[in-house]
Structures are given as C-alpha cells and as structure tokens.
Amino acid sequence: MAVFVATDVESAVQRLDDRPDSVVLAGGTDLMVEVNDGRLRPSPDADVVAVNRVAELRSWRHDSAAATVTIGAAVTYSEMLDEPLATLAPALAEAARTVGSPQIRNAGTLGGNLGTCSPAGDGLPVLAALDASVEIASVAGRRSVAVLDLMKGPKRTTLEPGDLIVSFTLPVVDGWQGYAKVGVRNAMVIAIASTCLVLDRQRQRVGLALGSVGPTVLRVPAAETKFAAALDWRTMTAERDAVQAFGDGAAQTAAPIDDHRSSAEYRRHAIGVLTRRLAARGLDTAGRAA
Amino acid sequence: MTVLDAPSAIRPGTLGDSVLRPDGTAKVQGSFEFCSDLNAEGCVWGATLRSPHPYARIRSIDVSAAWRVPGVLAVITADDVPGQANYGLIVPDQPVFAADVVRYVGEPIAAVAGDDPEVCRRALAAIEVDYDVLEPLIDAEAALDPNTPAIHPDGNVISSQPVIHGDRDATGDVVVEATYEVGMQDQAFLGLEAALAIPDPGGRGLEVYVATQWMHEDRRQMADCLGLDPESVRLVLGGVGGAFGAREDISLQIHTSLLALRLGRPVRMAYDRAESFLGHVHRHPATMWMRHHATADGQLVKVESRMVFDGGAYASTSEAVLLNAVTQAPGPYRCPNAVIEGHAVRTNHLPCGAMRGFGVVQVCFAHESQMDKLADACGVDPWELRLQNAMHTGDTTITGQVVHNVAPVEECLRATAALPLPDEPVGGHPRADGSADVMKTPGGAGRTTDASDVVRGIGWGVSMKNLMYSAGFDDYSTARCRLADGVVTLKFATVEVGQGFVTLAGQIARSVLGVDDVVLGRIDTQVGSAGSTSASRQTWMSGGAVAAACRAVRDRLFLHVAEQHDVDPGQLEIDGTDVRDEASGWRIPVVDASAGVDIDETVEYRHPATEPLDENGQGDCHVGFVFVAHRAVVDVDPELGLVKVVQIATAQDVGRALNPLSITGQIEGGVAQGLGLAVMEEIIQTDGIIRNGNFTDYLLPTFLDMPDVVATLIEQPDPLAPLGAKGVGEPPTISSTPAIVAAIRDALRQVDGVGRPLDRVPVRPADICLPARASASSTTG
Ligand SMILES: Cc1cc2nc3c(=O)[nH]c(=O)nc-3n(C[C@H](O)[C@H](O)[C@H](O)COP(=O)(O)OP(=O)(O)OC[C@H]3O[C@@H](n4cnc5c(N)ncnc54)[C@H](O)[C@@H]3O)c2cc1C
Numbered sequence A: 001m002a003v004f005v006a007t008d009v010e011s012a013v014q015r016l017d018d019r020p021d022s023v024v025l026a027g028g029t030d031l032m033v034e035v036n037d038g039r040l041r042p043s044p045d046a047d048v049v050a051v052n053r054v055a056e057l058r059s060w061r062h063d064s065a066a067a068t069v070t071i072g073a074a075v076t077y078s079e080m081l082d083e084p085l086a087t088l089a090p091a092l093a094e095a096a097r098t099v100g101s102p103q104i105r106n107a108g109t110l111g112g113n114l115g116t117c118s119p120a121g122d123g124l125p126v127l128a129a130l131d132a133s134v135e136i137a138s139v140a141g142r143r144s145v146a147v148l149d150l151m152k153g154p155k156r157t158t159l160e161p162g163d164l165i166v167s168f169t170l171p172v173v174d175g176w177q178g179y180a181k182v183g184v185r186n187a188m189v190i191a192i193a194s195t196c197l198v199l200d201r202q203r204q205r206v207g208l209a210l211g212s213v214g215p216t217v218l219r220v221p222a223a224e225t226k227f228a229a230a231l232d233w234r235t236m237t238a239e240r241d242a243v244q245a246f247g248d249g250a251a252q253t254a255a256p257i258d259d260h261r262s263s264a265e266y267r268r269h270a271i272g273v274l275t276r277r278l279a280a281r282g283l284d285t286a287g288r289a290a
Numbered sequence B: 001m002t003v004l005d006a007p008s009a010i011r012p013g014t015l016g017d018s019v020l021r022p023d024g025t026a027k028v029q030g031s032f033e034f035c036s037d038l039n040a041e042g043c044v045w046g047a048t049l050r051s052p053h054p055y056a057r058i059r060s061i062d063v064s065a066a067w068r069v070p071g072v073l074a075v076i077t078a079d080d081v082p083g084q085a086n087y088g089l090i091v092p093d094q095p096v097f098a099a100d101v102v103r104y105v106g107e108p109i110a111a112v113a114g115d116d117p118e119v120c121r122r123a124l125a126a127i128e129v130d131y132d133v134l135e136p137l138i139d140a141e142a143a144l145d146p147n148t149p150a151i152h153p154d155g156n157v158i159s160s161q162p163v164i165h166g167d168r169d170a171t172g173d174v175v176v177e178a179t180y181e182v183g184m185q186d187q188a189f190l191g192l193e194a195a196l197a198i199p200d201p202g203g204r205g206l207e208v209y210v211a212t213q214w215m216h217e218d219r220r221q222m223a224d225c226l227g228l229d230p231e232s233v234r235l236v237l238g239g240v241g242g243a244f245g246a247r248e249d250i251s252l253q254i255h256t257s258l259l260a261l262r263l264g265r266p267v268r269m270a271y272d273r274a275e276s277f278l279g280h281v282h283r284h285p286a287t288m289w290m291r292h293h294a295t296a297d298g299q300l301v302k303v304e305s306r307m308v309f310d311g312g313a314y315a316s317t318s319e320a321v322l323l324n325a326v327t328q329a330p331g332p333y334r335c336p337n338a339v340i341e342g343h344a345v346r347t348n349h350l351p352c353g354a355m356r357g358f359g360v361v362q363v364c365f366a367h368e369s370q371m372d373k374l375a376d377a378c379g380v381d382p383w384e385l386r387l388q389n390a391m392h393t394g395d396t397t398i399t400g401q402v403v404h405n406v407a408p409v410e411e412c413l414r415a416t417a418a419l420p421l422p423d424e425p426v427g428g429h430p431r432a433d434g435s436a437d438v439m440k441t442p443g444g445a446g447r448t449t450d451a452s453d454v455v456r457g458i459g460w461g462v463s464m465k466n467l468m469y470s471a472g473f474d475d476y477s478t479a480r481c482r483l484a485d486g487v488v489t490l491k492f493a494t495v496e497v498g499q500g501f502v503t504l505a506g507q508i509a510r511s512v513l514g515v516d517d518v519v520l521g522r523i524d525t526q527v528g529s530a531g532s533t534s535a536s537r538q539t540w541m542s543g544g545a546v547a548a549a550c551r552a553v554r555d556r557l558f559l560h561v562a563e564q565h566d567v568d569p570g571q572l573e574i575d576g577t578d579v580r581d582e583a584s585g586w587r588i589p590v591v592d593a594s595a596g597v598d599i600d601e602t603v604e605y606r607h608p609a610t611e612p613l614d615e616n617g618q619g620d621c622h623v624g625f626v627f628v629a630h631r632a633v634v635d636v637d638p639e640l641g642l643v644k645v646v647q648i649a650t651a652q653d654v655g656r657a658l659n660p661l662s663i664t665g666q667i668e669g670g671v672a673q674g675l676g677l678a679v680m681e682e683i684i685q686t687d688g689i690i691r692n693g694n695f696t697d698y699l700l701p702t703f704l705d706m707p708d709v710v711a712t713l714i715e716q717p718d719p720l721a722p723l724g725a726k727g728v729g730e731p732p733t734i735s736s737t738p739a740i741v742a743a744i745r746d747a748l749r750q751v752d753g754v755g756r757p758l759d760r761v762p763v764r765p766a767d768i769c770l771p772a773r774a775s776a777s778s779t780t781g
Helices: A009-018 A031-036 A077-081 A090-098 A102-107 A110-116 A123-129 A221-230 A240-253 A264-289 B024-029 B117-126 B140-144 B215-226 B253-263 B273-279 B318-327 B360-378 B382-389 B409-418 B501-513 B538-565 B660-679 B736-752 B765-769
Strands: A003-005 A023-025 A048-050 A060-063 A068-072 A133-138 A141-146 A151-153 A164-171 A175-182 A193-200 A205-211 B044-050 B056-062 B072-076 B108-114 B128-133 B157-165 B174-182 B194-199 B206-210 B233-237 B267-270 B286-294 B300-310 B337-345 B455-467 B476-484 B487-492 B517-520 B572-575 B578-581 B587-589 B598-606 B624-637 B642-653 B708-714
Touching: A009 A048, A009 A133, A009 A164, A077 A090, A077 A102, A090 A123, A090 A175, A090 A193, A110 A123, A110 A164, A123 A175, A123 A193, A123 A205, A175 A264, A193 A264, A205 A221, A205 A240, A221 A240, A240 A264, A264 B765, B044 B117, B044 B253, B044 B273, B056 B108, B072 B117, B072 B253, B108 B117, B108 B253, B140 B300, B140 B337, B157 B318, B174 B360, B194 B253, B206 B215, B206 B253, B215 B233, B215 B253, B253 B267, B286 B360, B300 B318, B300 B360, B318 B337, B318 B360, B360 B382, B360 B455, B360 B736, B382 B409, B382 B455, B409 B455, B409 B624, B409 B642, B409 B708, B455 B736, B476 B501, B476 B538, B487 B501, B487 B538, B501 B517, B501 B538, B538 B572, B538 B578, B538 B598, B624 B736, B642 B660, B642 B736, B642 B765, B660 B708, B660 B736
Parallel strands: A003 A048, A023 A048, B044 B267, B206 B233, B300 B337, B487 B517, B642 B708
Antiparallel strands: A060 A068, A068 A164, A133 A141, A133 A164, A175 A193, A193 A205, B044 B108, B056 B128, B072 B108, B157 B337, B174 B286, B194 B206, B194 B267, B286 B300, B455 B624, B476 B487, B476 B598, B572 B578, B578 B587, B624 B642
16 A cells, blocks of 8 residues: 555546555545544555645635636635635635634545535535535546535445546625534534525525435425525515525425434424524625625 | 632742642643553553443354464453452452453453554454344343343342431422433543553563552452462553543553563553543443422422432442432532432443542432522522522531531632623624624534524532542552652652642642652552542542651651750741741751751551441441532523533632642533533443444533633631642532533523423433423433
8 A cells, every 4th residue: 555645636546547446535534534443444455645735626716707616625624714715605614614623624625525425514515505516537537517416325425436526616606605503512513403505696596405414415495496486685685484484494304313413303403493594694694785 | 710819928839839730841742651652672562352242142252363363462361361350449240351241332352462553453353252142231220120130140239328317207398309310421531541561571470551540459450360469560650641530440451461461571552532432431320319398498308319320231339439429419408307219230331430520420410400499499599599508517417427527618609609700791702803703602613503592591509529438448548758868759659640649749748848859759559559549539648648758757857957956856847948946946948957867758648437328328428528619601592402601600618729720720620521511421322332432422522612710719728638628629520510501491491481401411402492302312311
C-alpha cells in the first residue's frame, strides 16, 4: 500500500484506474475513523489517493453570468465559512458551521461528505435543496450528475470504482436559504434531524431537503409545490396555515427510524418544527429585504 | 467562573494559596507523559479478546490459529492464570478470563501478545470461541425474583439493605410520590486505560506502571491472581488522565502482568475508546420509588423509598454504592422517620461500580425532585422548603448517626441565593454586529431556535455526601516525610488522578515545616497504602497523613534546635520560614536549623472509626458529610425539547479552602459531569448490547454546553478534619443534575401551567416536547 499524493485530476483518476481497490483520501475525518475502528483495511494491492493537493479540488469559483458557484470537492468547511463564499452559499455556510469542531471543519470536505453519504451528512441537505450538480471524473472522462441522483442509501452512492468527485455546482439564489439541525448537544453533534430550505424568488421555487430522517437525504416535492403556490412571492409572505401545512407535509414525508440517537417519533416532530421555523425565518428576512 | 471570596495574604506555596499544578503546563501543551506513552526496551504489545454476547456458555476456545499469526508471542486464557481465578474489590466474583460462561458484552476471554498492535488484532480475530448463546437477564426487577435463574454462582442479588428509622407508621398531612430513573453514565476520562509490566529477571516478580486509583488494592488483587506475594508485585503510578471511579476496579493490570511474566519481557497494553467503554465499570442505573410525608406547612415527617440498582454482571462496589444510597436517601434534611429498602442486583449489563458521587447521585436526583413536588403540594417556595428542613450540626441522620461535622446546609442555601442571576437575556447578548449569538440559545450551532422560542427556568438542588470509606472499613493513609538541609522530601502512594494532591502535599509541608523546597517522591508501592483516590477522601486522609508526618518531623526538629540552642522545645513554633521561640521571640530560619540534620518519619493516619449497619440499617456508618447547594438557570425550547444551561450558581461547604484554584477546577468539572447526566450522557444497551460506546454517540458536554459557573466557598473549618478541610470532588456533580432538571420543569410549567414530570435522567428532547415518553431509545433503566 502506498499513499499517492495527486496534484491534478488526471493523475488521480489514472491511479484509481491502475490500482482498482484504491481509496480516495480528502480530509480523512470519515476515512480514518473507519480505519481506526477496523472497518476499513486498505488492501495491500491498493493505494490511498490523497486529493488535498489537487488545485481544482481545493478551489471554488463564482460564475456571475450563470449565477452559479462551483466548489471544489476538497474545499473545507472552514473555507465555506469564509467570505465571499459564505454570502454566495449562505445555507452551506450555516451547515458548515454545524459540522464537528474547528479541527474537523479545518479538514473535512464536501466531497468526503458525499463520498460517505451518511443520511446525517450536514452538507447534503443543502446540496439537495439547491438541486446542485456534481462533476465526476474518471479515466473515461468527466460527467455531471444531479447530487440527488448520486445518493442511493445510507452510506451508498452510485459512484463507480475509479470515480473522483471534482466539484459541486450550485445556483446563487435570489431569495432566502437556511439550514437548521437538531442534535442533543449544542455543538459537535451528529444530526438527529435537519432541514434546508431555499426560497428562490426568481424562479418562484421552494426547495426543502431533510436529513437524518430517511435512508438518504429526502426532498419534499408535494409540500414544496403547495407552499410555493401559497406564497406571495412579491411580498414574501404566507398565511400561518400555509406554513403549518408545509411543516406537516415535511413531517409526513420524513421516513425516520428509531435508533440509539433518537426515536422516529421525535425525529418526525422535529422536522415539522424546523420546517415551520425556517419558513418563518425566510419569510421574515426575505420580506424585510424586499 | 468566579470564586467570590478572595483569600487574604498567604505565604506563597502554603495552605490557602492557589498554587499551580506542577503538571498543568505539560498537560496543556501535550507533553505530559500519560501511562499510555510509556515504553521499555524490548517491549511488546498485549491485547484482549472480549465476548460479543451478553450471556453465553463457552463450549470451546480454540487458540491454535492465533498462534500461527506471524509475530504472535503469547496467547493466554483462564487456564494460564496461576493464582486465584477471580478478582473483585469487595468479593472476588469476576473471572480474570471467562472460562465457561460470559456474562456481559466485553467480558475478557483471552489475551495475546505480539510484536505490534496489528499482529495482536489479527491474532484475536483468529481465536475461535464456540458459544451457546443464552437469553440475557436485563431486567433488574426480574433479577430480584427468586424464580429467575441465577446468572452467577453467587446469585442475582448482590446486596439488599433496609434502613428503618423512627416511627415506621408515621404519616404526614401532605404526601407526594413518584418513581425516578437514572441512566448508566460513563466516567469518560480522557486518558485511556494503559499499563506497562516489566518482569524481574527470573520471573518471580514484576514492576507494573499503571494508571489507577488505589495502588495497594490493585497489588493485592493482582498478587492473588498471579500467585505471587504482594511484595513481589511493585506498582508505579503511570500518568493518569482522569479517573472518576472508573479506575478503582482492575481492568488490564492482571492481563498485562500475566503476559509479561509468561514472556519474560516487558508488555504494554492500552485500550482504545471502544474498549474502554467495555473495560471499566460505570455508574449504576437505578429505579427509585420515593414517597415523602410532610406536615401541611412542609416539615418532613417521613421518607419511604424502594430502590433497585442495576449492578451489571459482577459485584464490584455495588454493596457500598447501595449503602451510600439508602443511608442518604432523604438528602441533607432533618427526617425523623424513614422506611427505605434498597437492592443491588446482577444482570447481564455492563458491570457497574464507582463513579463520582457513588450512589448519592442517584438518590439525590430522586430526593430533590421530591422536595420540589412537596414544595408544590404545600404551596411553599422550593428554596424556602429546603431551608425549613435543612440539616444542622447535631442533627441525626436516618441511620441514627449524629452529624458532628460542620453542616452548613442553611449557609449553602443562603449564599447560593445571594449569588447574582445571569445578566444575559434569553438568547444571550447579541454579537458585535447586532446579530443573534446562536451559541447562546438551545440547539446552539444547529440554529434551531430563536430567542422567541425560549422559556427560562430556575431550579434548585441540594445534597449531602459522605466522605471516606464507611461501615467499619479500616481506612487509612500513609505518608513519609524527610527533612534534610532545609529540603523536604515527601513519599506517599496517594494516586494523583488530576485532583491535585501533588499540589496540596507540598503546600502542607511548607505550612507545617516552614520550608520552601519540597520534593515529591515517585508515587509507588514502596511505601504504605494511601487508600483510594475516591470518596472525596485524599485531602482529608492523605492530607492528614502528610500533615502528621510533617508534624512528627517538626517535633524532632524542635528537639534538635532545643538541644543546639538551649531553648525549651515545648516553646518552639514555626513562624513563616523560621523556627521561633514563643517565650523569647528568638528565631532561626528552618533552612539553618535543619542544616546537617536528616529527619525521617512515616505516619499512618486513620479517621475516626465507623461501624457497620445493623439489620435495620442503623449505626454510625459514615465518617462525615459534606454539603452543597446548586441553583440552575436553564433556557428551554419547549417545542423542540432542547436546552441551554445558562448558569450554575453554587455555594459549597469546603471546611477550609486549602487551594481555591484547585477547588474551582473541581467545581467546574463536577458541574460539567452533572450537566452531562442531566441532559445527555447515557450508555444505551439494547438486549445487553452497548449501542453507543464511542464519543460520536456517547455525548459529553463541550465548552459550548457549559454554563457560566458562579461559586462561593463556605469556609467553616471542620473540627473532625485534620486540616479543617473537607473533600470537594464529588459535591459539584451530585446536585447540579437535579437543579438543572428542576429548572427545565420550571420553564415547562410556565408554558402551560402543568409542565412535565421529567422523572428520568438524562432528560431527552422527546421527554420535554412529546406527549408520551419516547419508547425507542433506552432500555438500560
Ligand atoms: C469528530 C467528528 C465530528 C464530525 N461531525 C460531523 C458533523 O457534524 N456533520 C457531518 O456531516 N459530518 C461530521 N463528521 C464526518 C466528516 O467530518 C464529514 O463527513 C466530512 O465531510 C468528511 O470529509 P473528509 O474530507 O474528511 O472525507 P474523507 O474521510 O477523506 O473521505 C470520506 C469518504 O469519501 C471518499 N472521498 C473523499 N473525497 C472524495 C472525492 N473527491 N471523490 C470521491 N470520493 C471521495 C473517501 O474515499 C471516503 O470514502 C464528523 C467526523 C468526526 C471525526
């Protein structure tokens, strides 16, 4: 086993192709936990392909014409908290702030979050609510896929061996977006329920994604459409009943389980509360801004 | 945190000064050598095979494949234990290695030694154990039923202890009752279990470096199982990273020693976090029914209780934990009548034993919840009710013991109430840019909660805790003091787990002997026992021993000075750093007076004797008591069930503050541990299988969960204590938990006028915000 420190995407995917059982290492905050717990033993015939020196993965860019921001897979949570990125992707910054401790935020990346694909991954509801796309590279070339299509189940993605996550592209939204997460501690905690809400004024579109209440991150299409219809997009206001129904719809869509972190009943309840609170925050803030 | 009572002018380094820890900087900088950092020439690694089943018969163990793993040097099982097969602090009921039955998940079955940890891991995986899996006993109440098959030859009931006091038929005008539960808490020390064993040439003895709490007791149990004389087993304290009770029992000491003796070369063992959760005892989960009787105006008439403590698979200290619980069931209040029944039982859960507060934590959550219920039923303010019932010096406990200690419960209550409430509004002060500081609201970084979602509550908790070992135990501590040329060398086996005796010992010597230079000898078994660093006992016990040894040296120094200078030794005293003749005012610096002398004294200190309880649980079973009051201010998000503890105010009975900074550390740390039990810390087991044995899911409070702690120390020197000082380690943990829960109840009651019972800790979000108790998660209770 060797550690291959890649400096560009091409050499990284070449190495992944040459040595098929190799694993990608970004911040290592998931991977090393697996190794230390004995759940992952890199095979002797495979390599660790470290991607932290790949400039394309370590940087982000704003395309103002397209109104998108493209964030490299190895950009850290701490960097997502820095301006101007935090203003371009505010919900992502809020989600990043909830991740782990400063040490974890300095190392952990969005690519690793998706690579692990835990239903509790804090970056994932944001990517899902924004309909972000992900660029994937392999020796066969590059392709772009909707993040939602990539997340298959708990710790399962549709990534193929040899695939490298290069970057995420998300819209810079005119409107409000926010993230909220419940855990039984006020910081450094795995989500037992989380929500990301996006109110896109220009497209008059509502995006709501739920974390930790299903096998993978869930969207809530019916409730989103209903709430979008009930919203007065000009004044950014809604009837109290509409907000209530939005929360109820989210709670009904949630498919939580009972485990040692929480009961399903509480998770469902929390989704309803968080959805209503985010909606209230969004309407309040967006309304004032108008 | 602020300690409001500032000490007056004190000679630096002596009693009363906030002397800094000698190892503080090293710990902060990461250079402190913990036991797990130790190594020796030619040292190899050891590792332990553990049971995956809570209860199973072992049909066979086949280690042959493990021997074939390259790099494996030794594989041992129960057959390789030369001495006693079992060990235990009170009764030897726990096998060094399970031979025919495993009784909890994590029970050791075999150990291996190899060139490195990876070799050991492979060897463990290669051992084949054939189990006949049995139905585990996980219900503590069922364990009490004589019809339940015994899971251990000693039976399922570890200990039963009644306390019947006064008129058992007495009744009150007002009666309140409820059943309370406490979940299993982990000590979660940061420095994991580790040992390094170095065999003597010839293999008839060994030296063991270990992070423990009581070296001589370890040595006794190790020698029994190793088949060696205790003198052949020499223990040296390795750097300890916290203990909180979890190092009182044997963990890897015997395994490491067996491997080292077998191989004739040094062996080191170190647990990781997952193994640590399985490798030490935990706080007992308990179910406690309590019924309080009072007069219409709130004077306690009688307390009834039935409590069941789940001891897990082996006895450990369950009997002593239960004794503390039943004898202090009413808390720090005058209670003329009591009918208490307590049981500690065996189940196939993780073994339980010592943890900070030792039985009193559990009953304190129950009795303080009851005092609030009583206050409510009598229409009296909760603080007033406590004041009205507060115990005083000279009062009698429910075992018929007169409290001769200073018992400043009333002072603790009044001083706590006088501490300022937080000036922070709900949701905290806004940040510099005017935005809300989310870290100050329930939910914190998760941004779940706005200030408008929050209700603030206030709650009280008061507690008493016995100090030292009880019920007739011969409890003593040994210290040796040597004075030569103005330098004092102290030697003791008092384990330093972070509590600060390494600081205090020097302070005592400087005060008693008037020296500045104090050298501490290595902490090992080359001197008599100091007893355990637990039960808030070392300041009193080893402090007493060091003081007595220093005084013995001082008396001999006075004789020497008297002889040299023709003065009356009876008139000499230490004044600052001088020996002074009281009669003439003549003085000589201690440094000069001790030039050329070499005085060496070893002293054993014993506390006043205690006695076992009689069949009704009556007797002078405890040495003394310490008291504390806590007031919690908690912000609650009732809809999501999340909390932020805003402030803990506390006045603690310390007797005399020998090192205020050190006390501050104990108070803050203890509050953190009490907060953990109140709202997040619990080991969850399902059908006897631990579900959260890691720090991802066993949640400890972080800095962002910690409240502001405002403390004041009640200094009334205790005439029974050698230095006037009481132990301070346990009280901060004990009643901070019920105070926090009371504050949450107070907040919830403001919402709907009814509130929630919250009769179980840790309180989970669902307990606060959902109609019925969430059924899913915990099955430990
Ligand atoms: C103490 C602690 C606290 C944590 N708290 C949180 C939290 O609050 N919220 C949260 O969401 N997570 C948390 N995590 C988990 C972890 O930090 C995140 O999932 C993080 O995003 C992982 O990123 P990484 O760069 O460290 O990934 P790594 O560990 O390097 O990789 C994770 C997985 O993704 C794969 N991978 C990484 N990069 C790529 C790529 N470019 N292409 C293809 N595959 C890739 C790896 O092969 C591996 O399978 C925590 C972890 C720890 C240890």
